[in-house]
Amino acid sequence: MHIANFFYECGIPFNAANSRSYEVMVESIGQYGPGLKPPTYHELRVPLLKKAKEETEKLKENHEKSWKRYDCTLMTDGWTDRRGRSLFNFLANSPEGTFFLGSVNASSESPDAQMLANLLESKIKEIGEKNVVQVVTDNGANYKLARQILEIRMPTLFWTPYDAYCVDLMLEDIGKIPAFKKTINQARICTTFIYRHGRVLDAMREKTSGRDLIKTGATRFATAFLTLDNASLPLLQVLHIADGDERPALAEIAATIDYAKTEVNKKFGNTKMAIRNKVVKIIDDRWNIQMGKPLHGASLFLNPGRYFDLVQVLRIANGDERPKSRRNLEMQKWQSGTKW
Template sequence: MALRSKRESTTTKSNDPIWEYCSRINGNRMNLKCNYCGLERWGGINRMKHHFAGDHDNVAPCTQCLDNVRELCIQILGELERPKVNEKECFQEEEKEVQMVGGKRKTSMDAFVTKGKGKEKQQPLNAMVKKREPVVHSICRFLYGHALPFVLVKSPLFASMMEAVGEYGKGLKLPSYHEARVTFLKKEVDNVNAMLEKDKKEWKRIGCTLMSDGWTDRKSRSLTNFLVNSPSGTVFLKSVDTSNVIKDAQKLFKLLDSLVEEIGEENVVQVVTDSASAYVAASDLLMEKRKKLFWSPCATHCIDLILHDICGLPIFTDTIKKAKEVCVYIYKHAWVLSMFRKFSKKRELKRPGVTRFATSFLTLRSFEENKIPLGAMFASEEWAKSHYASKVDAIKVGAILVSDDKFWKSVKYCLKCVNPLVKVLRLVNRDVKPAMGYIYEAMDRAKEQIAQNFNHQKIKYERIWNIIDTKWDLQLHRPLHAAGYFLNPK
């Protein structure tokens, strides 16, 4: 019996190429795990195909799989839905498509809208190329003319659109402005709402998280996007202009309360916002009214604030300031930048962002990686002979990179303090797996790694630990994080 099961398993895997990209859980061929993103789902190999294809058909799309895997699954699923036609009928149909009518080809899009495999190979290769080239050129001109991103050609929606056009054949009347703006927009809204019903059923079954994401537009309005997250994925709920409520805890509470009411109090497990004082006060009022839900601050925002406080220490402020001066000087002068790229073999210096404090430490890491090229460039004969070398700002930058040993020691010190925290930031800021059950352990490991980086000499890392502990105790030390850690089998 065991031999028979093994033989059946081998046969199944060899027949379906998608078995290479997923694994069985406890040997059960109906309970599978994605080898790319780790998603575990019941439903067998067919459900995994929808997962890789990213068509949102009763399973969340894979965000990590390779493009060729996604295209293969789209092709397989498309072939399953297409009615089967015998080879003789297909050949006769294609022969009709290339007949000359009044000096023009009578063509159908499906003769050249293909994915590289299929019965179109029965046509002569030269005829296929001549037939396909002007159409593809026309499609590409549309992308170029409207400055659309080239990645659109990889979209399943783009492939679906072209297949639909091909199946319609000659004589398709293009959509009018009114149809695109009104008629079919309403139909698509209805379609999205129908898809949303599936998510709402899951919210009722296992609960969900209400999340907020604030930003400021070009008119300086404070806008907040509200989203609902569950194991099936994240759904955009609405965007609200919060300019007149963002600083008022009572108004924020009423807004959050109305959203919980809209989703259903019995469905909301937690509400996640940033840790601004108004949101903290509003969330306390919300938990007081809604006894079954929890408020949690955004872990990414909290860790970013930890990095912000660390940036305020004198050694970090001075080191980051010098690194910015070097970056600004090199990238401001085209000849200097070209020379740097020649010495660094086209490796770049990462320039710090305005709001994300982690980018400052990514800048310092790029300096450490380019320490030798930077020193060699400013000590080279080519640099000494250039007219830039005698300028005041160039002399200042050269002194930082060549003569200032304290700068490079400070870069090394800063990275020893912060690299473990940046790893935690990446963990909580990615969608590969839910981070709730890992934050406790990740923060403990980060603190331990910082101590190890300084051979447990407490005087070197004590201030860093104090900053971490302050933010952790005030914000990240939440009941749900503790429960997730306790229930995580890993």
């Protein structure tokens, strides 16, 4: 309760208890035993902060060695916070892992293509131009123009948009099809009414054994389809893989997109050809416009074993094949929403 009260009184987010550093801290306190003197306010903000910074610099050195040996990918993401500031995060990924390079406050400038190109170029030079082989960014129009500017300046650079964002846009377009839009809007009206009335919400949870109607997805468009219990929608399977954190998914994306189109054709068949054709066209158009590079196919070609594992897993997820004992646990986790 003392630990819990510390969280409550200081307003610490509960997800802090999921961090590895939290477990290490509690274990260290237990190993020290009685008499431990906690760090003071001054120690936390001056000497210990300085020590943590030095340790981070040492950690960065290991990443820098990996960047020079294997090269790396520069990743960036931008957004506007509640104070109206335009912020950009920069991270470098290599076999050593992902390292946070820092944030840039670009509120004083318009986030146009020229500004983005200059920002990215400065970070590439900070890492070492010869050590950066790829840049991964948002799929917005300003980033596309920035790509053209930067590829002229650095011809050896390879630019890749976010796969998950591309799939998210596919779901957005599919949600605009009248056959889906009407149902999604009705579901939103229903869930909004229930979640705004405490007694109705309590009665609903009593009848559903505590289960909620709304399922949180990786993106807001995925959430709409998950809420309608369309978890078997092939594109959601692609999104699960693209948005996974445990291993690189580049080799699987092209194969899962093709598999998704095959499943769409099977699910709609000849009875709903108009809807089927619209969905397939949306997938093709978004993929060609947003991605438009053969990188995914090349990755799958260089990792052929990943294809056969992937096809079997997707068949199991769709109920077309019984899982082997070795995969039972993995599939149970995947079908319950656990990311790969």
